[in-house]
Amino acid sequence: MIYIILLLISFLLTYFIKNYMIKKSFVASVNERSSHTVPTPHGGGIALAITWFIGLIYLYFIGEISSNLFYALLFGAFISIVSFFDDIYELSPKLRLMVQALVAIGGLYFLGGFDTLTFGIFDISNPIFTNIFAFFMIIWFINLYNFLDGINGYAGSQAVFLALAGFVLFSGNHFLVLAVAVLGFLYWNWNKAKIFMGDVGSTLLGYNIAIFTIYYANQEATNFWIWIILFGVYWFDATLTLVRRKLNKEKLSQAHKKHAYQRLTQSGWSHYKVTNYSIGLNLVLFSIVYFVGNIFVAFILALIVLVLSMKFVDNKKAFE
Secondary structure, three states, X not given: OHHHHHHHHHHHXXXXXXXXXXXXXXXXXXXXXXXXXXXXXXXXXXXXXXXHHHHHHHHHHOOOOOHHHHHHHHOOXXXXXXXXXXXXXXXXXXXXXXXXXXXXXXXXXXXXXXXXXXXXXXXXXOHHHHHHHHHHHHHHHHHHHXXXXXXXXXXXXXXXXXXXXXXXXXXXXXXXXXXXXXXXXXXXHOOOOOOOOXXXXXXXXXXXXXXXXXXXXXHOOOHHHHHHHHOHHHHHHHXXXXXXXXXXXXXXXXXXXXXXXXXXXXXXXXXXXXXXXXXXXXXXXXXXXXXXXXXXXXHHHHHHHHHHHHHHHHHHOOOO
């Protein structure tokens, strides 16, 4: 019953926020980085975030989430609040990065740090190395999720996939809370979007995925690679695009439209088709995780799938 209530809260909040943003003319303008052509209200992530934290607090009070995971996830409220003001006032990159760093430190503190980074044939358990790695990983996940939030349904469907995959593999009810919180928003963002998520939603989702990755890796070191595979569509595109732009000697802070999903839309694919393509790719990655017993073999197979997928995108629209 609680999940139906949360779904309705997210759905109705997104509807009211959409109307309010239109009334106040808070719309996402069309610029050189945009994949949309019509000014559209943003801030739908507010509904997602409010619903998520309501559900999270509910789970904590009925004892269905561990206290360290609860507080680490709750700490994400700071990134949502700052991102909300960034959506409205466009805060300086330095301030945003400082907040992301503080949130990363806070999240790691509540999780008790990152224990072990395993590579199968050897492990790294030095707390200085593992925690520095986890610190930068959290910041990267926050930003790459924001980078990849650009077309209708893309960021929302990715979050729903990760939440449902997490529930199937790890059984935590917090995954169901995340799924319904996003689904209520996604109704208004699917296909022809009536509202966008904004940084307030995308940065929170990136932070949550990073926290899940560390939390479950602390339970079993190989779980780290499960989350890396499941999140593969996003981190592979964002990381490869960043490397390619660096090799092209481009100014990395400059707006661009070179991510795989952007190039597919430039090739003539609709937002709907690109989002469905990503969902299909995610299902392939989940199947690899679910059916391949050795996680490192699974990672190699997933990497091959991602490389071939990027080759397909390159053939549709070359990276220039």
